[in-house]
Amino acid sequence: MRIAKIGMRTVKTVIAVLLTLGVSEIFKLSSPLLASIAAIMTIESSIAESFTTGKNRIYGTILGGIIALIMSYIVPLNFFFIGIGLIILITICNMFKWSKAVRMAMIVFLSIALNYEGIARFNYAFDRTLDTLVGVIIGAAINYFIRPPDTEEKIKDIINSTYLDIKDILEKLIWNKEINKLEDLKNEITNIEEGYKIFTKDLKFYTGKNSNEIYYQKLFNSFEKIHNHLSVIYSIKELPVINDNNKDVIESYFNKEIPDIEYDEKDDLDLIYNYHLEKILSELAIVDSMI
Structure with missing residues (x-):
């Protein structure tokens, strides 16, 4: 044991x-x-x-x-x-x-x-x-x-975990056409917000420690936007047509190719899909540069 x-x-x-x-x-x-x-x-x-x-x-x-x-x-x-x-x-x-x-x-x-x-x-x-x-x-x-709790370190752990989960969700969506429930991602985002509130309260007991408020607020906003855009994508359809611009960004980001799939024609839903996909990639780039 x-x-x-x-x-x-x-x-x-x-x-x-x-x-x-x-x-x-x-x-x-x-x-x-x-x-x-x-x-x-x-x-x-x-x-x-x-x-x-x-x-x-x-x-x-x-x-x-x-x-x-x-x-x-x-x-x-x-x-x-x-x-x-x-x-x-x-x-x-x-x-x-x-x-x-x-x-x-x-x-x-x-x-x-x-x-x-x-x-x-x-x-x-x-x-x-x-x-x-x-x-x-x-x-x-x-x-x-005696070794006071490091609440900021806990926030960073949740942020890194959330970032990796988003990458995993996106990868499964693009390559496996797999749509997962977003409740866990939403819970992680909520945990980041709650953890930050506790961290700011702890700061009152220390002097000279930076709250990094702008840093965490930007990350939180980006995660929220990614969740919202994913929610829209999940409501559209499983097999969209990814435009060339998004395809290039995704392949560069994950360092692997997206298989070519023939479609008869592109429709308005594909345009909506690619708009939200582009927004996700943009926010993900912001998060990636920050952490």
């Missing part, structure tokens, strides 16, 4: 947990387990996601604790008022667009409402917030200072 390679994220997660447990022992935190869970959840695939996850856990913990404490001093926390409290939590999170903090807020709220009475409720809410804060700080710090 082949043993999988241990990744850096795994290593950082273990370091974060051990460090959190050590800090919990030194400062006698009430729940090293909860602090460790917060540290684990904060080790994300990007710096921005780490801080966002940590922020959401802290928001949820504080909000859940505050609502539980306020309601416990006003009304008896029976099933009816617990339901009201959950509705209040969800409403507040939606109001402030804290959608990813909702579950944590509800967990803390229910933990206090169902398990604690009197001063114990306040102590639990305070301890839970402190434990979460410690875990989040340690997890985010480990992810930031």
Whole structure:
């Protein structure tokens, strides 16, 4: 059985947990387990996601604790008022667009409402917030200072993969008359856009690093145009007549000849086909020169 390679994220997660447990022992935190869970959840695939996850856990913990404490001093926390409290939590999170903090807020709220009475409720809410804060700080710090995730490298990998897939799609279309579904290509283009958004968020945590915004925007636009032109071509017919200009460009690009096929006559669909094929080749040349 082949043993999988241990990744850096795994290593950082273990370091974060051990460090959190050590800090919990030194400062006698009430729940090293909860602090460790917060540290684990904060080790994300990007710096921005780490801080966002940590922020959401802290928001949820504080909000859940505050609502539980306020309601416990006003009304008896029976099933009816617990339901009201959950509705209040969800409403507040939606109001402030804290959608990813909702579950944590509800967990803390229910933990206090169902398990604690009197001063114990306040102590639990305070301890839970402190434990979460410690875990989040340690997890985010480990992810930031120990070999931080290279989100730009991931974008480049997706771009190269998308470029090769487009070449493969075009080659199969021209030489094999094979029409493939374009959903995978569309997903790759979407991944490039999403990856770039994460990369730009990560840049806020670094100084002097270039975002290469124009570079990635041009690549993204070219991939989008290629996808759109391919969609039109796929809707026409399987055996078009490729004009001489496109044929020369394609043969030069792939370094092999396109077999000659006799046709009775060319029609308007062939003109449409060659127009979109020319546009694909033009955008592909732009991508090729950039990467």
